[in-house]
Amino acid sequence: MQDLNDLTRDEGFLSEIINAITSGIFVTDPDHNILMINKPGAKMVGKRAGECFDRKCYEIFSTPLCNTQNCPCRLAMENQLINQGQTMLQFNGQEIPIEYSARPLRNYKGEIIGCVENFIDITERLEKDRIILEQKEQLIKKREEDIRHLQDEIMELSTPVIEIWDGILTLPLIGTLDSHRAKIAMERVLEAIEQHRASFVIIDITGVPMVDSEVASHILQTANATRLMGSEAILTGVGPHIAQVIAQGGVGLENLTVRGRMTDALHFAIGQLAMKSEQVARAIALVRGGSSE
Amino acid sequence: MQPFSFFPLGHMLLVSIQEDIGDDEVARMVAGLCRQVGEKKIRGVIVDLQNVEVVDSYMAGHLQNMAAGLRLLHARMVVVGLSVPVVMTLTDFGIQLSELDFALDVEKAVARLEELLYSDRHG
Numbered sequence: 001m002q003d004l005n006d007l008t009r010d011e012g013f014l015s016e017i018i019n020a021i022t023s024g025i026f027v028t029d030p031d032h033n034i035l036m037i038n039k040p041g042a043k044m045v046g047k048r049a050g051e052c053f054d055r056k057c058y059e060i061f062s063t064p065l066c067n068t069q070n071c072p073c074r075l076a077m078e079n080q081l082i083n084q085g086q087t088m089l090q091f092n093g094q095e096i097p098i099e100y101s102a103r104p105l106r107n108y109k110g111e112i113i114g115c116v117e118n119f120i121d122i123t124e125r126l127e128k129d130r131i132i133l134e135q136k137e138q139l140i141k142k143r144e145e146d147i148r149h150l151q152d153e154i155m156e157l158s159t160p161v162i163e164i165w166d167g168i169l170t171l172p173l174i175g176t177l178d179s180h181r182a183k184i185a186m187e188r189v190l191e192a193i194e195q196h197r198a199s200f201v202i203i204d205i206t207g208v209p210m211v212d213s214e215v216a217s218h219i220l221q222t223a224n225a226t227r228l229m230g231s232e233a234i235l236t237g238v239g240p241h242i243a244q245v246i247a248q249g250g251v252g253l254e255n256l257t258v259r260g261r262m263t264d265a266l267h268f269a270i271g272q273l274a275m276k277s278e279q280v281a282r283a284i285a286l287v288r289g290g291s292s293e
Numbered sequence: 294m295q296p297f298s299f300f301p302l303g304h305m306l307l308v309s310i311q312e313d314i315g316d317d318e319v320a321r322m323v324a325g326l327c328r329q330v331g332e333k334k335i336r337g338v339i340v341d342l343q344n345v346e347v348v349d350s351y352m353a354g355h356l357q358n359m360a361a362g363l364r365l366l367h368a369r370m371v372v373v374g375l376s377v378p379v380v381m382t383l384t385d386f387g388i389q390l391s392e393l394d395f396a397l398d399v400e401k402a403v404a405r406l407e408e409l410l411y412s413d414r415h416g
Contacts, residue, residue: 283407
């Protein structure tokens, strides 16, 4: 384009191009009069391009921004900057989400003589975004469910209570012991005591990497609950480091029966059981003798 | 019907407590228990709480007092039959009952009492 004459000659061709663009484009002067609008732009508000000329843009279009301080064209012209954003175009009682961009228009001297605004219907894009977001949420939800399921599974697996001798249970604890797990472990031990009539429970913490005062108090609670059931807890697998932590923490694990290894605990428990069965025999004999007197 | 019953077992006494025992009845029970311990030269008392569904801090206090009172009458007490929910609740409330002795069942309680009485006799 060399000069204005070229523009006149090319005007028909240029307007063809502008009309071929799918987004709406219109040009206003500083007083918001529409100087030019392409067909798709006018069509979006159900008008023909010819009906829009020389009318105020806010008469043709209706958005929450129109004819306010925040009018994109006004801001673009005042700040001499491109103004972009999204808003809702109201037409026929419906709201169409649009994305707009307004750009100040200058003459050859660099003075601002108007504004070009183009806008595009983003209903479909928003809908797609919404669907993507929904799918993402569903995915996250599903993953969370899976994780929870796995956690439950691990929880189930990680608190086994095994009867290794008549009347002797073991609770080998593995992994970190939070209050939730501690409670589950305790409940299962107590149920097992009731079921097996177990006199001893060996709590092994070889597999517990970290014992702080909280974990120690959980162990102590379990031991005390075991005592209330009428059974006795033996703690094994206390490493040198953990022993120090417990001693410094002062949680009172000192009163617990502690043995170094599971083997020692088993020896101790079996020995005690043998002694107790003798006592039971003697007691029964005594009671019989007493009642026959 | 009174919510507790006594069963003599030689020099021991089995006390079975029912669910809805009130404070007055506890007092009556303790009085009856102390009388029996004195009269019949009872040395061991087994308190059976199998039918008790709730052991609250009052009940826990009564049990502790009973044990302390019996100790003064030269008798020992062992508690049996705490169920899993009862123990879980006690633990949740932080009630330790550290002064009391427990056993799994009456048979083991008899053995435990023998053990306690033996250690009382022989230092």
